[in-house]
Ligand SMILES: Nc1ncnc2c1ncn2[C@@H]1O[C@H](COP(=O)(O)OP(=O)(O)OP(=O)(O)O)[C@@H](O)[C@H]1O
């Protein structure tokens with residue numbers, strides 16, 4: 001089975017073509033056109049600019065993906081598109097229209113994928129060995145990205161239950177906004193973690209809601225306390241600010257996730273989304289997991305599968321096809337629901 005997948009929900013135009021046979025896969029092409037340069041000057045993604053860039057980039061990315069795959073278009077079996085689970089509506093529409101057009105021309109069905117679920121299921125792709133990982137359900141997923149932060153109980157490929165969520169900013173957004181305060185550019189996560197490596201965790205930033213009885217998060221107060229710290233300490237050490245901020249975020253994320261693991265007793269724990277690329281997050285999660293009695297398997301996605309990409313959409317579509325969740329282009333509407 002060959003699936004062509006499209007991802008355009010935010011600032012990446014991405015298309016992948018993957019061939020599956022049972023638990024093995026071959027990535028025939030994986031093309032991504034990033035808009036980081038365009039949005040960098042604004043310290044974050046500008047929605048209208050993102051839509052315009054998708055219009056410009058979509059056909060060249062498609063052309064390259066098809067050429068790189070070296071297959072004939074008629075061998076594509078399904079078109080997968082992110083059309084649920086949030087994103088910028090203008091960006092999403094460009095991808096949805098492209099998917100419908102390809103589906104119409106090739107006369108192939110469409111698989112609609114939820115962007116946030118795709119972030120979680122990306123971890124099933126072992127791109128080093130070209131195999132689908134045998135990850136046992138139920139799974140607890142910490143899904144931490146630029147627009148969302150959830151703790152999710154996943155009972156099956158198509159059965160997701162949110163058990164905790166941020167009540168304000170997403171954790172990735174907090175990284176981006178703190179980087180903006182420090183004039184470090186966009187996206188903030190990778191830059192902050194680079195500075196954090198050379199810093200010390202000596203600033204006592206707060207951990208909002210860490211002791212709340214539920215599994216929810218809050219990052220807006222932490223962000224504000226960084227702002228006040230910078231205002232009140234004009235000679236601040238940038239490395240120490242980054243290190244202490246990163247430590248606070250990772251402490252909150254891992255503490256609440258381990259609490260969920262203790263309560264729900266899953267077989268596996270995964271992390272997902274752009275923030276899951278954070279080395280300190282992975283380190284602290286492993287450390288805390290080793291300190292509890294339950295023995296569960298911990299997985300994190302390959303680096304290229306952490307931030308937005310079309311491979312995560314592809315593998316999610318592959319699982320949905322097994323459950324016959326396929327559609328005709330005539331039934332596809334643009335869906336802007338911000339839910340999992
Ligand atoms: N090493 C890192 N440490 C922390 N955060 C990181 C790291 N790398 C990337 N990020 C953050 O991940 C986010 C981007 O992730 P992703 O592409 O999954 O989010 P998004 O697609 O913009 O949002 P969503 O998926 O919620 O719609 C950015 O906020 C970025 O700062």
Ligand SMILES: [Mg+2]
Pocket residue numbers: 010115119145146307308
């Ligand atoms: Mg995303």
